[in-house]
Each structure stands twice: as C-alpha cells, then as structure tokens.
Amino acid sequence: MESLIGLLVAAPLLGAAVLLCGGQRLNRTGHLLGTALAAVSFVVAAVLFFDMVGRDTDDRALHQHLWSWVPVNEFQADIAFQLDQLSMTFVLLITGVGTLIHLYSIGYMEHDERRRRFFGYLNLFLASMLVLVLADNFLLLYVGWEGVGLASYLLIGFWQHKKSAATAAKKAFVVNRVGDAGLAIAIFLMFTTFGTFAFGPVLDDVEASGASQATLTGIGLMLLLAACGKSAQVPLQSWLGDAMEGPTPVSALIHAATMVTAGVYLITRSGAIFNAAPDAQTVVVVVGAVTLLFGAIVGCAKDDIKKALAGSTMSQIGYMILAAGLGPIGYAFAIMHLVTHGFFKAGLFLGAGSVMHGMNEEVDMRKYGGLRKYMPVTFITFGLGYLAIIGFPGLSGFFSKDAIIEAAFAKGGTQGWILGVVTLLGAAITAYYMTRVMLLTFFGEKRWQPDAEGNMPHPHESPKTMVIPMVVLAFGSVFAGGLFKWGDAFVNWLEPVTQFEHGHPPLSVPVITGLTVVVLLIGVGAAWFQYGRAAIPVVAPRGSLLTRAARRDLLQDDFNHVVLVRGGEHLTRSLVYVDNKIVDGAVNGTAAFYGGLSGRLRRAQNGFARSYAVSMFGGAALLVAATLLMRAV
C-alpha cells in the first residue's frame, strides 16, 4: 500500500510535465489528460482510504521513504511521505474537489486558446498541494508550500495580458513569501533546537526535548506567520481579494477549498508545538478572531461577487485558525469546518462562475438580479451552499461552525467569553453578507447592463461538465456535516493524530445552538430589510464611512501602498543614487585623485588606465626587490 502514496503525487506531476512541455499538438486532448490524471489520483486516494479504514486505529499511518534528499552532516532531509488520518482527510478533499474542478474547467475554459496550459497549471497545483500534506518533514512540506504558491501565482496571472491580473499574481507571491520566510525561520529554529525537522522526532515528544518555552513560542509564532501568508489572515490577508483576478475555477479550488486552508493544516499538524506554547496559541486565536471579523466586514461591502466570496473565505478560515488555536478542544473542529467549507465554498464559487458565464463575465452583483428563473440548477446548488455557509440547521456548515462556537466558549474565562461572542457576531455577519449576495444575484428585478461591446447578457444554464460538479458539491454542502457529526465520526477519526479533549463551555450546548440560530435569523433579516424589500440601485450609493472603508479592504491596501510600495520605491531609488554617486563615486574619485597626482591624467580613460597599471606593477616590482634584499641580508 505504501508504494501507492507516491502515485498520488506522480499522476498530476506527470500531467503538469506533459501538458506544459508537450506543445501545441496536445491542445485538443490536454484538458482530458489533465482531468483523467486528477481522477487517477482521486481513485488512488479512495483505495488508500478504504485500506486505512480497514486497519486498527493505532496502525493507520503509512510511510513511504523515497530517497535521501539533502544530507549535510546533522542536517538530513528526505523525500519521504507520511499518510495518516489528517493527511488522508486532505488528500481526499484535494483530489476529490480537484477532480470536480478539472471537470468544471473543461466547460468553463472551452473557448480559451491556452486551455492546455491551464490544465497543466492545475495539475501542478494538485501535485504541490499533495506534497504539502503528505510530506513527513517540514522541509519537504516547504517545497509543497512554495509549490502551491507558484501554481497560485501562475493561475492568478493566467490572463496575464491584463495588467491587473499580472499585478495581482505578483502581489500574491510576494506577500506569501513573507509568510514563507516565517516557515523557513521556524525550520531553522527546529533544527537548532531538535537537530531535525522531521515530523516524528520534532512532534512526538516536545516536552522531553529540553526546548525552552521561548523557543517553542518562537517556532509557533513563525509557523503562524507562514499560516497568515498562505491562509490570508491579518496582517497578510491583502492578496486574497486581488487573487480573484484568476479564472473562477481557480478561485474555487485554490483560493477557497484547498490552498488557502494550508495554514490551518500547518497549525494543526504542528499542534504538539502549540500545545506546549500557550502564548503562541493566544496569538493564533487573536489572529483568527480578528480575521474572522475583518473578512466578514469586507464581504458585506463588496459588489463584486467573487470578492464578496473572497472576504467570506478569509472570515471562514479565521474560524478555522481560531479553532486550531484553541488546542486539542479545537483541532478536529478546525479540520471539520475546513472540509465542509471546502464543499460549500467551492460550490459557491462554481455557482458564481456559472452566473458570470451566463452574464458575459460580469462580476458586479448590482448588475445581476432575478437570475433564479434563468439558471435554475445554479440557483438551487448555490442556494444550498448559501444555507450551508450561514449555518442553517441540519446542513454542513451548521454542524462544523456550531462546534467551533462551542469550543470558543469552552476556552474558559474572559477569553472564552470574548471568543464566543466574536464567533457569534461573525455568524450574524456571515448570514447578512451571504443573504445579500443571494438577494442581489438571484432575486429582485433584472438590473442587467450591456457589456463593453454593447451586448445584453442572455443568461442560460451552463453546460453539463459545469453543472455536475456543482450538484456533487451541493450534496456535500448538505450532508457532509451531518455525516461527520454522526456518532462523532470525524472527531474519532482524527483523534489519534490531533488528540481531542471535550471542551466545557460555560453555557449549555442547546443554549449556544439556540443563540447561533437567533443571530443567524438577525443577520438574514437585516439583509432582507436592506436588499430584499426595495429596488437596488445599479450604482452603489456612497455609503457610510465604514462601508467605504470596507470596500477598500478596510484601508489595508492603502496602507501597504503608501508605506511599502511607495516607501520601497523611494528607498530603492535613493539607493540607486547612493550606489552610483557615493559608493561608485568614491571609487572613481579615488582613481581620479591618484591620476591627478601623477599629473598624467589625460582626457581619455585609457591612457589613465595604462599609467595606473604601470605604477602598480612598478610598486609590485619594488616589493619583490625589497624582499630579495631582505633575504640576502
């Protein structure tokens, strides 16, 4: 069985290589090959899953050692995989949703002349993401970590003839690099502390390692920095909204369901370190709580359907990060929400793509309206995703989000109350902005506008290859949560890896659930009050100060622009000046000075060079002569 693990990665990697190097002759079949190889990976994952379920709880992890990678003295890195329950969960999510989105893209990218390349990049993403979750050491994880960053860069910038797309791609990579530097430093710290960075030796017995509290906190914070970059958490969240420049299937797969959740994986995987570093955990929950609200507020103000969903993604990942920061009472729920979110958010994005497909690529929700009659399947699947994300009782999001809210209260003390209230508040805002999206898009009057070329949109249902993935994901959005919750199946499944402790919230569970439902209704009601009753202007009203700030991502981009971009430009420009005039000027000045002294400086540099060289060799000859003299004496 172990030998199958490598195949998981090899199939999409082969696809990427063939599609990217294969050239024009694969244009007509490339997308089929890419999809087939993604499916192969999924089938292998399924085989491995059933094999794993068939074995004892304690005997489920598989290891595959491929080769020794970087051996330098104590520093030993291997290309080796580890498949345990946590990795398995991700592998199924990545290959499952990944295959569906490959299928969807066949239709979505049908008219793009560079479709083959698109599928090559998607395959590259799958392979990198699988390396990320299958690595058995942090250095190999780092390869996957930056690999998905590369795939994300290539796919955000896929339509790179658009300047905005190229800029967004670069921004995503650079912001992510800041996080990556954090991961690198975490690995340095692990190496100097434990003498290794393989999962087993580092994580199995953190207590006995003799590592100081300060070191562990440092490792934890650096891992968190990495997670902030990849998972778009405050303060490294600014790239995610811009990343919506990429084709919509990319937004669904990479920037909603899988890659952006890698930070949650990293923190959960490194749980042993965080458990031993409570200060780092506190920072984790704070980051999660802040982002949860930040993303939700931004999501309320965006008129671009994809950017509204992107705000929502940030917010939902905030929930997961928060849960992961709670320690063993939260890890399993973080991952559970991650999986259900993978279903409904991917479904929502695919729905958004389907709407855009029918509306001449329009993204402004103010120019939608009344689409439920024209795109019934999209409406129903999107609607189920909507109910799931707001946590409608019985659907996936309800179970997973409710568990996180309970765990937040169970953190205990004042912190517990604050976190509990924040998660409830977030749930209310989620209900508000998602209802807004729903109403603006599918209900109300038609507010359709002609596109740049003057064509009115003729919305229609999308082709089968696009509809099927939406339907499958809608099933997941409805049933996954209940399935996971049934007999605590999901928690029991992960428990051997992530550990689990029952939290004891200060309020009884039914009360919390009741509160969740109440805030949900408040959010939905508020949105209906604002967007359901009256006609919606096609041009957005000016809005309150907060609304305007939220439209601009709460001014974080403006801050970045002024401080980092402008400041950086000034810095590099003045350094160029310094280098030319001062550092190099000193050199030229010295040369001119000596040249002038010798009185032989002529107009041409050449004459000067010769004289200088001659004087130097003369000096050298003198030195040699002096030495000879000394020896003779």
Next chain:
Amino acid sequence: MADMSFPLLTATAVLPALGAVATAAVPAARRTVAKWLAFAVSLGTLALALVVAMRFDPGGDRYQLTESRSWIADFGVRYELGVDGIGVAMIALTAVLIPFVIAAGWNDADPVEGEKTGRSWRPTQGFFALILMVEAMVIISFAATDVFLFYVFFEAMLIPMYFLIGGFGDRAHSRGEEEGAKQRSYAAVKFLLYNLAGGLVMLAAVVGLYVVTADQLGEGTFSLQQIAEARASGELTMGTNAERMLFLGFFIAFAIKAPLWPLHTWLPNAMGESTSPVAVLITAVVDKVGTFAMLRFCLGLFPEASAWATPAVIALALISIIYGALLAIGQRDIKRLVAYASISHFGFIVLGIFAMTSQGQGGATLYMVFHGISTAALMLVAGFLISRRGSRLIADYGGVQKTAPVLAGTFLVGGLATLSLPGLAPFISEFLVLVGTFSRYPVAGIVATAGIVLAAVYVLLLYQRTMTGPVEKPEIAKMPDLRPREIAVVAPLIAMLIFFGLFPKPLTEIVNPAVEHTMSDVRKTDPETAQSDAEAAK
C-alpha cells in the same frame, strides 16, 4: 601514485589553452570552423572534467590527482595541483558552463552587416579563443595548491577578460554605437583596475607569506599543504598582527573578485556592457574564483585571522544580500538587474563560508555551483530577449509572453531559480547557507532570510514588466520565439536545475568531506542543539 602517471588536471587546463590557440589561428574567412572547433574543445574539456570527478574518491585523501613539479626553485615556487571536493565541484561547474557560453554566443562576435571589413584581426576567432583561454586559467586557479601559482593565474585571467568585456560589447545600447563603445571601454577599464588593485594588495600578502615561511621554516614556501602541516605541528607560528595583515591582503582581493559590498561597483558595468555569454562567464565562473579562494586560502592559511574578521565579514555579507537585492529592484536595465541580484547572491555565499558550520560552508559550495547554473539560465535567456529587441531597458518590453511563450517560460524558470524556489537547485544551497548561519548567528540568519522576500520582488517585477501585460509595441508583436539552437542552450540548464533540486546527492557527497577538512582547518565544529544539550545533561 597512479595519479602521477597522467597529469589529468594539467591536461584539463591545457586542452582549452591549446584549443584557444588553435581557434585563434583559424583563417579569417572560416568563422564557422572556429566556432565548431571551440565548441568541440569545450566539450572535450567537459569530458576531462567528468573524468576528474569520477576519479575523485570522496572518502580518500584531502587533495587528490595531485601533481608537483619544481618551477621557480629560488623562491620555493612549485607547480602544485590537486583538488578536494570543492575544487572538483568548481572545475565541473566551469567545464559544464563553457559549452553553453559558446553556444549562446554563437553569433555574438560575427561582423555586423555593413561594418567596415578588412580588419587585420579576426573578431570571431578571437572571441571564442579568449573564452577558452579564460576557461584554462580558471581551471588552473581551482586546482592550484601553490599560493604563487594560484596568484599568477588569478591575475592573468584579467587579460582575456578585459578584452572580452571591452572588445565584444553588447550591441544593444540605448544611446547609440559611439556611446556604447565609450561605456564598454569604461566598464573594461574599471574591471581591470579594480581587480588589479585587489591583485596588488594580494601580491604584497603573498610576498609577506613567503617572508614569514622563509623566516621560520628556514626555506620559503608557497605550498598550501606544507604550510598547513607546519602550522598544525607548531613549526610555523604567525604573530597575531602579521596573520591579520596577510589575511586582509588575500581577503580584499577575493572580496573584489566575489564581489562584496562596497567593492562591487565594477560588476554592474562589466555585466551590463558585455554580451550575455560574457556576463555569464564573469558572474558564474570567474567571480567564483574569489569565493572559492576565500574557502581555500583565507580559511586554510589564516584560521585565527579568519575567526577575528568573521563579525565584520558577516556584516558585509548581510549588507551585500540586502543592498544588492534592493538595488536590483531599482534597476531599469535587465542586465544590471541580474548583476545586482548576483551581488546579493555572492553575499549569501560569503555568509555561508564565514558562518563556519558544515551546512553554511557546504551550502556555500553548492551555492557557487547552482548560482552558476541558474544565472546562466536567466542571463542567457535575457540575452536572447535583448538580441531580439535591441534594447536592455525593461521599459522597452511588455507582453512578450503572448508572442514568445517559450522564451517567457524559460525566462520565468530562470527567474524562479534565482529566487530559490523549492524544487529547483538553488533552494537547497540557499537554505543550507541560511540554516548554517542561523545555527551560529541567529540574528544574521534572520536578516539574510529577508533577502528571499526581496528576491521575489526583483524577479517577479522583472517578469511582470517584460513578459506580461498587453502587447503595445510593434517590435514585441513580431518577436520570434526561441530558435532550436537557443532551446538547446536553455533546456539542459533547466534540466540540471530540476535534477539537482531533487537529487543534489552527487554533489553533497563530494563536497561534504572537503567541508569537514575546512572546518577542521579553522578548528570549528557545528553548534550543539538544545536536544543534544539535554541529552548531555542526562
């Protein structure tokens, strides 16, 4: 003593030297013959270098394939060659890159149409002969275990380089042919003076070393091994100040060659004005002699002074890393951008050497090799790009991806290697340097790590401005994609970047033992981890 039977190292250096002479002698009208001859000789040299690598036994003596002959007996100068693992890696790098340099520069020295002919010299023949001459001298430098012998070739290689920079400039100059010639001549003279000045300082130190050995051993010597043995046995002791002065003499020369901030300003001129293949020759091959010599001579001959200078050197290395990267971000000229990126990378190499850990020094050695390959990939593709548009200015491009996707794709891979993307070879060396530095100097390690963020900025900005966006200029709209010769140059380089990114073991195996020797030269061991401390406490 089977090695003595055939002087393999000498042969590896003599073959390109003879090839240079033969190439120069090809009649003026037979340019193509000269090109193929030079290319064949470079392949032959590569074959010899591979034999060197295969004959080298990582578990054997420190210096292998040794040759020793008397040369200038009066001064104790000997013709002594020998390689350790580091030397093998560097010779292999040189021999691997030269065929690519020749193939990429295939048409760079052809007479321009309409240029007045009837010159007495043969530019094409000269161009390739000079490249082979540089190769020969670089190989001797990497193999020399006699300080004086090293010095002679360290200096002598300036001559062919001077002519390569000054005589065969990049024709793409924004301000016309005449201004171009002026800039070129300035760059060549600056290169020569800067390096001569360094060489002069080194010469004083070389003589000083002789005086010290003559004084204490009775007979002066330049032999690296003899000096090292005498120092180990206590026969030879240097006064603290004398050792430091000698160290500085060597170090300054190598820091100019490397180049290290603030002695770097000749590099952007030299790389900017020369043709791309020559720029590769400078940064990927010739400059490596500087960093290589720091490892072999500074650390090997003056361990205590090296330890004394370490804080200052690390500070300079860190400045180079950050400063070079920031300057790269601010460049408007593609080739100068790559030059400043190289300054940043040389900072990493020097940092790794002076971190005095096995990861740092092993990483630095791998860095020299991988930086050579990645810069060659990036710079040669940049050269192909520049030759199409006739401009080095970034602003003259945009949207190339649309018309020349293969060119853009290979340029991106070269760029990603330059920013040390995991999976490609430079990642391994950069990570080793960083982890090796961090384990002894955590703050320096963290500062250097900031360099990886800046690298992403300068590489992706370059890519964005040249390759993406709408096609707005007619010259771009009709730009042809890479030709088969150009693909044949780039593809193997990319294949090497991927291969060593996943499987660097063939290199680490020969480099690790050499690094252990260097570590014992400076009497250093890797820092202990907290875990091993805890175990020791038990």
